Amino acid sequence: MRISELAREAGTTPRALRYYEEQGLLRPARLASGYRHYDPQAVGTVRHIQLLLSAGLNTSAIAEILPCIPDGVTVLAPTCPELLDALAVERARITTSIDRLAAARDVLDRLIQAGPAAGDQS
Amino acid sequence: MRISELAREAGTTPRALRYYEEQGLLRPARLASGYRHYDPQAVGTVRHIQLLLSAGLNTSAIAEILPCIPDGVTVLAPTCPELLDALAVERARITTSIDRLAAARDVLDRLIQAGPAAGDQS
DNA sequence: CTAAACCTTTACGTTGACGTGAAGGTCAAG
DNA sequence: CTTGACCTTCACGTCAACGTAAAGGTTTAG
Structure with a gap:
């Protein structure tokens, strides 16, 4: 193609x-x-x-x-062990990143929660 | 300070x-x-x-x-409803981002899984 | 044959969140 | 009173993954 x-x-x-x-x-x-x-x-x-x-x-x-x-x-096995180390490092970075994103989302959720409640008549 | x-x-x-x-x-x-x-x-x-x-x-x-x-x-309630919309958009973006990160981590996990198994004597 | 719709290389432009000096005031210690 | 460690405002540099435009070759439908 x-x-x-x-x-x-x-x-x-x-x-x-x-x-x-x-x-x-x-x-x-x-x-x-x-x-x-x-x-x-x-x-x-x-x-x-x-x-x-x-x-x-x-x-x-x-x-x-x-x-x-x-x-x-x-998926093949990585050739060199150094690559495995690099993979582990990247994996850790991703996990950290996910945690931060989740924390940021929690902040937004709290704001969204507080939002519609304003003037709530129920 | x-x-x-x-x-x-x-x-x-x-x-x-x-x-x-x-x-x-x-x-x-x-x-x-x-x-x-x-x-x-x-x-x-x-x-x-x-x-x-x-x-x-x-x-x-x-x-x-x-x-x-x-x-x-x-955390106070957002003033304008437009902000609430913006928050929802950002929240969605974050969730999408988390999903992608998790998928990428799965790819790395499969590589890491395949790695140490090479030459495994057990 | 020719025009549209592809493709090529080359090369400068874009974006956002800062880093990194430069040139110069401020302030506490000795 | 001077030295060093702060602080200030410009203002240009950085980085990665492309966007975009220029100048030109290729292919295919009519």
Whole structure:
């Protein structure tokens, strides 16, 4: 598939896909015309990239992880133990982040709770 | 208290506190010398600011919320219903964000699971 | 054949929450 | 009275993941 089609399928833009390639996250084949050619597995890969990006991982961290998900679905064992350490660090960061988000949501909930009660006639 | 002390208490920097003021989040008094003077309640306020910032709210959104937490602890009912709508929107954003983080953490967990099992002798 | 709709590379622009000097006042201790 | 540790206001720098525009090649439908 071509770049625009992959972008549609994965819910992103051609520019983002070129950026991912520049960062070493994707390695599309090239047609004689110079056009990039992606196989269908790339859809899952791109979705993983977006998910991990939205979780706060940067492209270099994702670049280390992606080889362990070669077809966008299967999960292989990480090669080096250093990667495992890095994974643990990122996992901890995510957990901390979730806790903070939950705490912030609690603050908003208290405000929302206090809100509609104003002038409550019941 | 002065700006450096507040920064220490709240775990941030003087620069950040000046930035918060610039964005209308803090309104410290001024001494004759021109020095900023913060009351102790500011510690709680700053902590709230940091929490909401880390949850992805921007300074203008926080500026609308802060008046409902005047002393850094008490929670008042929001004045206008538009603010309540905005709060609901932010709350939804946070929940979505939490879900994505949890999904990303699951991916990492699967990798970590697959990792130590390699060469497992048990 | 030609025009639309793709694609390519190159390269500068954007965003928000600060970091990091620079140049200069203020204040307590010795 | 001076030195060091504060403080002040500019004002430019940073960072990552793209957005956006420019200048040009490719492909395909009519």
